[in-house]
Amino acid sequence: MAQMFANGQKPEVLFWVGCAGSFDDRAKKITKAFVKILNKAKVSFAVLGTEESCSGDPAKRAGNEFLFQMQAVGNIEVMKGYGIQKVVTACPHCFNTLKNEYPSLGGNYEVIHHTQFMNELLAAGKITLEGGIFKGKRITYHDPCYLGRANSVYEAPRELIQKLDAELVEMKNCRKKGLCCGAGGAQMFKEPEKGNKDVNIERTEQALETQAEIIAAACPFCNTMMTDGIKNKEKEASVVVLDIAELIANAADL
Numbered sequence: 238m239a240q241m242f243a244n245g246q247k248p249e250v251l252f253w254v255g256c257a258g259s260f261d262d263r264a265k266k267i268t269k270a271f272v273k274i275l276n277k278a279k280v281s282f283a284v285l286g287t288e289e290s291c292s293g294d295p296a297k298r299a300g301n302e303f304l305f306q307m308q309a310v311g312n313i314e315v316m317k318g319y320g321i322q323k324v325v326t327a328c329p330h331c332f333n334t335l336k337n338e339y340p341s342l343g344g345n346y347e348v349i350h351h352t353q354f355m356n357e358l359l360a361a362g363k364i365t366l367e368g369g370i371f372k373g374k375r376i377t378y379h380d381p382c383y384l385g386r387a388n389s390v391y392e393a394p395r396e397l398i399q400k401l402d403a404e405l406v407e408m409k410n411c412r413k414k415g416l417c418c419g420a421g422g423a424q425m426f427k428e429p430e431k432g433n434k435d436v437n438i439e440r441t442e443q444a445l446e447t448q449a450e451i452i453a454a455a456c457p458f459c460n461t462m463m464t465d466g467i468k469n470k471e472k473e474a475s476v477v478v479l480d481i482a483e484l485i486a487n488a489a490d491l
Contacts, residue, residue: 238251238283238284238285238286238288238319239286239288240283241283242319246281247320248281248282248283249280249281249282249323250280250281250282250323250324250325250349250354251282251283251284251285251316251319251321251323251324251325252271252272252275252282252283252284252324252325252326253284253285253289253292253324253325253326253328253331253335254268254284254285254289254326254327255292255326255327255328255330255331255457256291256292257328257457257458258327258328258457259289261457261461263457263460263461263464264457264460264461266480266483267327267457267460267480267482267483268327270480270482270483270485270486270487270491271327271351271355271482271486273486273491274355274358274364274482274485274486274489274491277363277364277489277491278358278363278364279363280358280363282325285315285316288315289312289315290308290311290312291308292308292309292312292330292331292334292335293305293306293307293308293309293312293334293338294330294331294333294334294423295330295423295425295426296308296423297334297338298421298422298423299423299426306342309334309338309339309342309344310342310343312339312344313339313342313343313344316344316346317343317344321346322346322347323346323347323349324346324347324348324349325348325349325350325351325354326348326349326350326351327350327351327455327457327480327482328456328457328458329350329381329382329383329384329387329388329455329456330383330421330456330458332348332349332350332383332384332388333383333384333387333388335348336348336388337387337388350384350388350390350393350455351455351481351482352384352390352393352394352397352455352481353390353393355393355397355481355482355485356393356396356397359397359400359485364485364489365489366400366401366485366488366489367488367489367490369401369402369488370487370488371401371402371403371451371484371487371488372401372402372403373402373403373404374401374403374404374450374451375403375404375406375447375448375449375450375451376398376401376403376404376405376406376449376450376451376452376453376484377405377406377407377408377444377447377449377451377452377453378394378395378398378405378407378411378452378453378454378455379408379415379418379440379444379452379453379454379455379459379463380394380411380412380415381418381454381455381456381458381459382415382417382418382421383421383456384455384456385412385413385415386413386415391412391413394453394455394481397481397484397485398453398481398484401484401485401488403451406447406448406449407447408440408443408444408446408447409443409446410440410443416436416439416440416443417436417440418436418437418440418456418458418459418462418463419435419436419437419440419462420437420458420459420461420462421458425458425461425462436462437462437463437465437466438466438469438470440462440463440466441463441466441467441469441470442466442470444463444466444476445470445472445476449476450475450476450477451476451477451478451479451484452467452476452477452478452479453479453480453481453484454478454479454480454481455480455481457480460478460480463478464478
């Protein structure tokens with residue numbers, strides 16, 4: 238972003254990478270897949286790079302409102318300096334925070350989740366899906382809490398899966414009744430309380446009941462929790478967890 242700004246250029250959209258997409262080795266693959274799609278579609282975009290701080294979601298969910306506001310205000314000042322108006326992110330936690338919680342602190346943006354953005358790119362013919370490598374594959378989709386129940390984004394990810402000519406099989410808890418993967422509310426960063434079963438194991442069992450070959454996720458945290466669930470069930474040889482961006486990038490042969 239700084240480089241483009243110095244050259245007097247303004248990107249069409251800011252890609253908010255998020256902490257997971259920047260630092261987690263698994264989530265970096267999602268970031269790279271989405272960037273390949275943006276480049277293929279010739280979208281003018283930029284990232285903040287080292288100027289991007291955590292959105293503040295984990296701090297807020299853990300109850301540290303002071304730290305959240307410090308992080309949020311810092312990010313808002315940076316984005317204000319660049320005149321950013323449109324933001325796309327692959328993380329529903331960042332999506333929800335930037336969209337719903339930054340406005341009260343002075344940060345007003347058009348915030349789009351990457352599944353919505355990819356849907357728009359396909360509808361506009363900016364990317365085309367070739368090869369049909371997922372044709373006939375059974376894919377189940379896990380609704381991330383902060384995308385689905387918190388923001389009512391249910392159809393964009395499903396429409397993308399259906400464009401792969403795949404068979405979309407729903408879990409018994411889906412859409413408004415979707416079950417959390419177990420990572421939300423800052424639970425990602427702590428050990429679970431004592432109980433009979435971890436939430437991600439319960440959700441993984443629901444996914445396995447569909448007999449899907451692929452579990453599609455649209456959140457880096459969900460991806461981690463579902464992958465851990467698959468390892469726990471020793472199903473790594475038969476079931477793979479992929480982000481929607483990875484599915485589209487593979488189908489577009491990028």
